[in-house]
Amino acid sequence: MDKKKLRRKAQLECANWNTGYCLGCDFNIDKGYLKKNNWVPVFQYLDSEKAGKPCVVEEGCKYFDRFVVQ
Numbered sequence: 050m051d052k053k054k055l056r057r058k059a060q061l062e063c064a065n066w067n068t069g070y071c072l073g074c075d076f077n078i079d080k081g082y083l084k085k086n087n088w089v090p091v092f093q094y095l096d097s098e099k100a101g102k103p104c105v106v107e108e109g110c111k112y113f114d115r116f117v118v119q
C-alpha cells in the first residue's frame with residue numbers, strides 16, 4: 050500500500066487517529082501465558098513514544114498492522 054493510502058486508511062479506520070495525531074492506546078497479551086493457561090488478562094496501556102505525536106503509519110506502526118490492516 051502506498052504512503053498516501055496508508056495515511057488515509059489510518060485516518061478512516063484507526064481508533065488512535067486524532068486529527069493526524071496518535072492517541073497512543075495499545076494492548077498487551079502475553080502469548081506464552083495464554084498458551085500455558087488457555088486464558089490471559091489483556092492489558093491496555095498508553096505508548097508514550099506515540100501518544101500526542103503525529104501519526105507514524107508511513108514509517109511502520111505495529112498497532113496498525115495488528116488491529117487495522119486485515
Ligand code: SF4
Pocket residue numbers: 059063064065066067070071072073099103104105106110111112113
Ligand atoms: S501511529 Fe499507528 S496507532 Fe497511531 S494513529 Fe497512526 S496508525 Fe494509528
